[in-house]
Amino acid sequence: MEALIGALTIFVLAVFVGFEVITKVPPTLHTPLMSGSNAISGIAVVGAILCAGAEGTSLFATILGFLAVVLAMINIVGGFMVTDRMLQMFKRKKD
Amino acid sequence: MMLINLAYLIAAILFILGLKGLGSPRSAPRGNMLGAVGMLIAIIATLINKEVMSYTWIIAGIVVGSAIGAIMAKRVQMTQMPEMVALFNGFGGAASLLVALSEYSKVAGHYHNALVADAGMAAPQWSVALLLSAIIGAVTLTGSIVAWAKLQGYADKAMQLPNQSLLRAGLGLVLLVLCAWFVVKPEMGIVLYAIALVALLLGILLVIAIGGADMPVVIALLNSYSGLAAAATGFVLNNNGLIISGSLVGASGIILSKIMCKAMNRSLGAVLFGGAMVSDEQMANIPG
Structure with missing residues (x-):
């Protein structure tokens, strides 16, 4: 129970930070911001690594973990790179 | 374990700064970079977790996933x-x-x-x-x-x-x-x-x-x-x-x-x- 309350505390406080961190965003930045935060949601890779690297479990559990690592890494690497490409385009426009 | 949680905290701070940075034109590229660094820290911290015993599947997954993600991101039209x-x-x-x-x-x-x-x-x-x-x-x-x-x-x-x-x-x-x-x-x-x-x-x-x-x-x-x-x-x-x-x-x-x-x-x-x-x-x- 103690662990659950601790985890819930972290969750609720982080939700409030999430609400506050994005305030006024110019419309041109909507897509890059969406893309960037999408890349951050690839944090699921942490869980995926823990599943793929655990020993003494079934091969099935490991393979599910491996697939999760692959998918999360696509999300992360693709997400950050695509965001960077979008932002580069804005830079060129201004020059 | 304490070190790992500390690393997660640093990663979270970088994510917050990254999201904040992405909200305005001048700081956006840096914001994206901060987010990526945060993710790298989170991944490394997870790799040193003592629950992680074998690295074969993890490394294979990271390599394959990164490659696919990079190719998709490079090829896509604006x-x-x-x-x-x-x-x-x-x-x-x-x-x-x-x-x-x-x-x-x-x-x-x-x-x-x-x-x-x-x-x-x-x-x-x-x-x-x-x-x-x-x-x-x-x-x-x-x-x-x-x-x-x-x-x-x-x-x-x-x-x-x-x-x-x-x-x-x-x-x-x-x-x-x-x-x-x-x-x-x-x-x-x-x-x-x-x-x-x-x-x-x-x-x-x-x-x-x-x-x-x-x-x-x-x-x-x-x-x-x-x-x-x-x-x-x-x-x-x-x-x-x-x-x-x-x-x-x-x-x-x-x-x-x-x-x-x-x-x-x-x-x-x-x-x-x-x-x-x-x-x-x-x-x-x-x-x-």
Whole structure:
């Protein structure tokens, strides 16, 4: 129970930070911001690594973990790179 | 363990600064960079976790996933960015779903009926977190794929299935009953797979009725879902890094979809349920 309350505390406080961190965003930045935060949601890779690297479990559990690592890494690497490409385009426009 | 949690804290701070930076034109590229550095720190911290025993599958997964992601990001046309983001987001949701299934089969294999997670959480909370991770992840996966297909032009218009709202409500009800069953009898693995299947269907149904023009808002919202799915995974694994970062993205995604709605002069409710509500009029207006 103690662990659950601790985890819930972290969750609720982080939700409030999430609400506050994005305030006024110019419309041109909507897509890059969406893309960037999408890349951050690839944090699921942490869980995926823990599943793929655990020993003494079934091969099935490991393979599910491996697939999760692959998918999360696509999300992360693709997400950050695509965001960077979008932002580069804005830079060129201004020059 | 303390070092790992400290690293997660640093990663979370970098994510917050990154999201903040992405909100204004001048600091946006740096914001993106900070986010990427935060992710690198989170990954390295996870790799030194003592629960990680073998690295073969992990390294293979990182190499394959990074390569595919990089190729997709390089090849995509500038005009097709939103659908690419949708697809990436769907993969993120799929990862949460797979982690939930993997973790279940791991724990179920170890303890059989005494389903008490090694995370130190009592069974009901653990089951609920596992269900949330699987369901939100599944909805994100299929919802994002539908959004991608719509933006690609495979299914441009709002598609109306007969008795759509009834179908959605029915599916939601089935999901609730199955969830209650699983929480009471967590040793029934088959129920979890049924839940995942129903959630996958629900994801399709939720997005298929929404028109192509509203897709960016839907993608922002699905992005928020994938964050929440990751946070739920954090409760399953009792991992602070996942909880902080997931809920951060979950909350900021909701705010962003609200801001995007405002910019388009729409309300979030109208985007989400508008498709179903306007349908009858639209149907009547279609000539022939």
